[in-house]
Amino acid sequence: MSASHRFEESDELRLVVRAESFPAAAAEAGRALAELAGQAEPPETPGNGWTEIEVGAGDRPALLVEWINELIFRAESEGWLGIDFQMLETSPNRLRAKVRGMSWPSRSFPVKAATLDRARVVDSPDGVTAEVTLDV
Amino acid sequence: MSERTQYPAARLEPWLYEIPRTARSDMRVPARIYADSVLWEKLGSDRSLEQLVNVATLPGVTGFVYAMPDVHEGYGFPVGGVAATRMTDGVISPGGVGYDINCGVRLLVSPLALKAVRPQLEPLVHELSRSIPSGPGRSPRYALDDRELDQVLAAGCRYLVQRGWATEQDLRVTEAGGCLPEADPAQVSHRAKDRGRDQLGTMGSGNHFVEVQVIDEIFDDALAAAYGLQLGGLTVLIHTGSRGLGHQVCTDHVRELDLAMPRLGITLPDRQLACAPLGSPEGKHYLAAMSAAANFAWANRQTITHSVRETFQRLFGAEGGLRLLYDVAHNIAKLERYGGELLCVHRKGATRAFGPSAEETPEAYRAAGQPVFIPGSRGTASYVLAGTDLAASRSFGSCCHGAGRAMSRGAAKRATSGAQIRRELEEQGIVVRCPSKVGLAEEAPLAYKDVERVVDVVHRAGLARKVARLRPVGVIKG
Numbered sequence: 001m002s003a004s005h006r007f008e009e010s011d012e013l014r015l016v017v018r019a020e021s022f023p024a025a026a027a028e029a030g031r032a033l034a035e036l037a038g039q040a041e042p043p044e045t046p047g048n049g050w051t052e053i054e055v056g057a058g059d060r061p062a063l064l065v066e067w068i069n070e071l072i073f074r075a076e077s078e079g080w081l082g083i084d085f086q087m088l089e090t091s092p093n094r095l096r097a098k099v100r101g102m103s104w105p106s107r108s109f110p111v112k113a114a115t116l117d118r119a120r121v122v123d124s125p126d127g128v129t130a131e132v133t134l135d136v
Numbered sequence: 137m138s139e140r141t142q143y144p145a146a147r148l149e150p151w152l153y154e155i156p157r158t159a160r161s162d163m164r165v166p167a168r169i170y171a172d173s174v175l176w177e178k179l180g181s182d183r184s185l186e187q188l189v190n191v192a193t194l195p196g197v198t199g200f201v202y203a204m205p206d207v208h209e210g211y212g213f214p215v216g217g218v219a220a221t222r223m224t225d226g227v228i229s230p231g232g233v234g235y236d237i238n239c240g241v242r243l244l245v246s247p248l249a250l251k252a253v254r255p256q257l258e259p260l261v262h263e264l265s266r267s268i269p270s271g272p273g274r275s276p277r278y279a280l281d282d283r284e285l286d287q288v289l290a291a292g293c294r295y296l297v298q299r300g301w302a303t304e305q306d307l308r309v310t311e312a313g314g315c316l317p318e319a320d321p322a323q324v325s326h327r328a329k330d331r332g333r334d335q336l337g338t339m340g341s342g343n344h345f346v347e348v349q350v351i352d353e354i355f356d357d358a359l360a361a362a363y364g365l366q367l368g369g370l371t372v373l374i375h376t377g378s379r380g381l382g383h384q385v386c387t388d389h390v391r392e393l394d395l396a397m398p399r400l401g402i403t404l405p406d407r408q409l410a411c412a413p414l415g416s417p418e419g420k421h422y423l424a425a426m427s428a429a430a431n432f433a434w435a436n437r438q439t440i441t442h443s444v445r446e447t448f449q450r451l452f453g454a455e456g457g458l459r460l461l462y463d464v465a466h467n468i469a470k471l472e473r474y475g476g477e478l479l480c481v482h483r484k485g486a487t488r489a490f491g492p493s494a495e496e497t498p499e500a501y502r503a504a505g506q507p508v509f510i511p512g513s514r515g516t517a518s519y520v521l522a523g524t525d526l527a528a529s530r531s532f533g534s535c536c537h538g539a540g541r542a543m544s545r546g547a548a549k550r551a552t553s554g555a556q557i558r559r560e561l562e563e564q565g566i567v568v569r570c571p572s573k574v575g576l577a578e579e580a581p582l583a584y585k586d587v588e589r590v591v592d593v594v595h596r597a598g599l600a601r602k603v604a605r606l607r608p609v610g611v612i613k614g
Contacts, residue, residue, distance in 0.1 A: 009546025012211075058395050062407075069387055076380060077330045112383045113235055116394060117211040117408040133211065135235050135383070136342070136545070 001127045003028035007036075013111070013134040014118075015068075020127040022060055023087035026067050026095055029130065030085045033071050036110050037081055039102070052088070054096040061119035063095055064130055068114035074101070075109040111136055143189060145169070151205075151597045155189060162405065163192040169203040170531070170597050175589060178542065182209040184216070190405045191219050195413070196226025198479065202531050204486050205593040206540025206585060210234065212408025215485035215541075218534045221414065223471070223478045227402070228419045229411035230393065230426070232482030234467040235386045237426055238433030239344075239377030241487075241509040241537075242310070242463035243520065244441060245363075246370040246448065248455055250350040250609060253370055258567050260451055261348060261610035265569035267443040268346055269338040270614035278439055279334040288336065289321040292431030293438045301442040309498055310463040311488060311506075314434040316470070320424035324381070325388050328425075332381025332432055337439035341572070341614040343538075343579050344376040345511075346440065348567075348610030349518065355602040359522045362504035363461055365604050372458065373518055373606065374440050375511055376614075377467065378433035385429045389422040414480055423469070423480075430468055437463060461520075462498075462507035464488055466537035474532065481532045489535040489600045491525030508600045510591055511538050513584040514568075514576070514611050515561050519591045521600035535599040539587035548583035549574060561611060570613040579613065 003019035005028050015032055019025035055070050057063040074080045084100035117133040143159040148168075153176060155167040167188045171179065179185055184207045191213055192201045198220055207216030212231035221227055246253075253260065280288060287295045293314025296302035307313045339346060351369045354360045365371075378385075393410035396418050397403070402411065412418035441460065448456035466487045469480055490497045490506040497506045506523040516539070527533045543551070554573025557580045561568050570576045595602045 009544045012545075057391070058398075062391070062394060066391065073327055073331070073384070077327070112380070113387050115211045115235075115408055116390060116410070117406070119407075135211065 005029065005032040013136050015132045015134055017130045018127060022121060022128050023090045025121070025128045025130040026064060026090070026097070027085035027087055029064060029068055029132070030071055030082050030099070033068060033111065034081060034083045037075065037104070039081060039083055050098050050100050052096065053099050054094070056094045058093065060092050060121040062116065063093065064121060064132055065114045065116055065119050067095055068132060072109055072111055072113065075104050079104045143185065149597070151593045155185070160189055163189060164194070164197050165192050166200050167192050167203070168200045169207070170205050170593055170599070172589065172593050175205050175585065175593065179207070184209045184214040187212065187214040187406070188217055190409060191217060191232070193405060194219060194221060194227055194229060194409065194411060195402060196221040196224070198222050198226070199532070202534065204534070204536040205590045206485070206536040206538055208541050210484060212406045213482070213484050216536060217484050218482065218486045218532055220474070220479040220481045220532050223414050223480065226414055226480060227411035228414050228423055228469055228480055229409050229482065230386050230389045230422060231409045232484055233386070233426055233469050234484045235383045236377040236467055237382035237385060238430035238465045239467040240433065240437065240463060240465040241373060241375045241511055242437050242441065243461045243507070243509050244372040244374070244444060244458040245365065245461050246372070246458055248370050248452065249368045250370050251368065256451055257348070257610060260447070261567040261569055261612060263447045263451065264346060264444060265612045267447050268440055268612065270341070270571060270612065278337040280336060285329055285333055286321040288435045289324055289428035289431055290319055291315055292434045296435055296438050302438045306438060306460045309460050309500065310434060311465055314431070314438065314463065316427035316430050318423050318471070319427035319431050321428050323421050323425040324385060324428050328381045328384035328388065331384045332379055335379040335381065336436055337443060338379060338436070339376045339440065339614045340379050341575060344614045345514065346444070346612040347373045347518070347608045349373055349606035349608050351604050352517070352607040353605040355604060359504050359601065359603040362501065363507055363520065363603060364459070365520065371606055372444055373509065373511060374437050374444070376436060376440065378429045379436065381432050382429040385425045389425060393418055393422065426469060430465065434463065464507070464509060472533070474528065483534055485537045486534045487537045488533055489521070489523035489527045490533050491523050491527060493525045494528070494533065497523070508535060510536060510587065512587040513539055513581045514579055514613060515564065515566065515581045515608065516587055518606045519587070520603040520606065521591065521594070522603050523600055524598055526598040527600065530597065531599050535594040536590050539584035539590055541583060542585045543583040545578040545583070548580050549577045551582060552577050552580050566608055567610045570611070575613060
């Protein structure tokens, strides 16, 4: 199953990701954020190299929220947009990834926060569906 | 009984509905909704009533939980919701405040009439848009070092008096004097400080704006006189909050409380309502951080006021003075006393509306009640109201905060375009400055409920009294 995502708009923005596993869903969520920032495909020229990011939370939905909030913070505060994602280690409480980023000079990220509002990660025979509401 | 929601609801008054405590087994108090029949009919289209019922399950919640007539779905807690919790056994919830801590509104009043300013309206709006950074960006002009930022977080507008960006009179007519004493900068994370460091004096995006307006209708001559409002007079309405700093404080503490709840023995129907007892270390930390972010928001609106005043003085000289009428928060949790008991009142998308007798109502407004501002959507009117003593017993001294969204941002973008909205506004003689066409479409008037209807409900319900209507003539949007 190849990873995919879509955005659903209600009062705010809801990200729905489908992937073969939770790590793949987290990587796809990162790509979705980059797409929102107008960077749908990684640029041909390398970005600012790879960096390691690690986040922790009580369970998988909270972990996904934490992961997205980490990427938002780095884009808005450090001017660094994650575009390419390799998951190194995941558990229900921890996610460690190598992320290739690019300079994000405008630092005007279109998402302010990921929320726990109806955040969920559901397993199915063909993979994982993850949903997060984004505050825009 | 009404069939409009999944819960039984009784219509107590033409503008008040109640969902009884027995509607769901985990409710601790009944839920009351201020709405007329038209607004009530629209409430079934989103999850706001379900969210209000969820709020009624918070530990230590007391009296009633309330929905204002502009209520709509939020994250966990509905926007337009009010809930008070007891200090003794109650909780504080970041979801009950929202991400944009102390988002609020302030109104500046000019001695000039619109007809005197009209020839210079275009350059005025242009200069204002240049002096107030908008969108999600930053302002190096007012960037703060660590020590200065901590002073803003601790003292709010009081610190800006030292910088010459605020006056003692400004403080007297700002809710809480522009400073919550519970603030502790040490409880604000480095991340939150990083996000806010160079955002002082910036408007932000979304529904934030600065509007130049004309007073085009007076509903109550005595109250208008008490506020110094005259027909045809010019005003400036500023709507913004705590920017990225407030968002990060909310994010940090929702995470912390979500992790702590099992240990604290709290179970809730929606984890975005994550909360902690007011007396617990977690609850105290959030109150201190939230208060610091609220102080940052007041300082933000005051810094924008400084920029607006500079612009007016540059263009209009000695006649360019601007008097702050009032500044009021609509996303906040505050410790207030009702019936002798100290409560933590959560107002999320709800405006404090204290009457003449309230101790916190400024001396200058003791006869009239606290000014309340209800912004419309770009192109529609905003309203000045006066708080009432009745509101204390009917809504924990609260009323609505705006028109309330009726359509998602996506639906608004599909229904109209930024270019079309700009054209419609310009046809009405409104000067528009907005860097984002998409942003203009997202905040189009059609995306919001009828603000006049919303304001009429709070007026008829006695939560606040209509004073004046303000029509936009210049719009600067993030």
